[in-house]
Amino acid sequence: LKLQYIDMIDMAVQSIEQTKSRASDEHKIRLQLISSDKLGVQADKERIKQLLFILLDNALKYGRPAPQGEITLKLDKQQGQVMISVIDNGEGIASEDLEHIFEEFYRGRHRSSANTIAPIIGTGLGLTIASAIVRAHNGAITACSEPGNTEFKVLLPCAD
Numbered sequence: 529l530k531l532q533y534i535d536m537i538d539m540a541v542q543s544i545e546q547t548k549s550r551a552s553d554e555h556k557i558r559l560q561l562i563s564s565d566k567l568g569v570q571a572d573k574e575r576i577k578q579l580l581f582i583l584l585d586n587a588l589k590y591g592r593p594a595p596q597g598e599i600t601l602k603l604d605k606q607q608g609q610v611m612i613s614v615i616d617n618g619e620g621i622a623s624e625d626l627e628h629i630f631e632e633f634y635r636g637r638h639r640s641s642a643n644t645i646a647p648i649i650g651t652g653l654g655l656t657i658a659s660a661i662v663r664a665h666n667g668a669i670t671a672c673s674e675p676g677n678t679e680f681k682v683l684l685p686c687a688d
């Protein structure tokens with residue numbers, strides 16, 4: 529890892545812009561800042577970019593399509609940790625899939641890909657890579673989901 533100071537707000541703004549450029553115009557994609565503190569982490573910039581890409585890409589792929597589709601990237605500070613969460617309002621993750629999604633090559637079953645903006649193809653590796661990146665930074669990643677609300681939450685040690 530090439531560790532350096534990263535301002536997570538700057539990085540989140542960039543990731544949101546990149547996601548918007550891949551989504552439709554009516555898609556609501558927003559950044560929500562809960563904490564007014566500085567949100568810096570000591571981390572590998574390329575890896576954190578990939579982490580956000582994987583989570584936002586899944587939110588686009590499995591989330592609701594526009595115009596009802598909404599994706600929120602939320603940043604907060606909790607007990608000395610930066611919390612990054614990615615929330616979508618798609619069909620959600622079935623409870624029998626939820627315990628396996630971080631396993632390599634595991635892919636969930638989806639009712640229909642006609643309901644999502646991007647075709648549902650993939651390798652089942654995205655979340656395995658995301659969790660390896662988080663672990664390498666001594667952080668934690670969790671998912672919780674119900675129909676219409678899926679949230680991936682990442683905690684990373686705060687550098688400020």
Ligand code: ATP
Nearest residue numbers: 586587590620629635636650651652653654655656
């Ligand atoms: P790839 O990584 O190549 O894009 P993938 O999306 O299938 O493939 P993961 O990112 O590891 O792989 O996700 C594993 C599974 O978790 C997916 O197949 C999907 O069923 C489920 N999943 C992940 N994110 C979401 C989400 N936001 N909403 C609903 N299901 C999700």
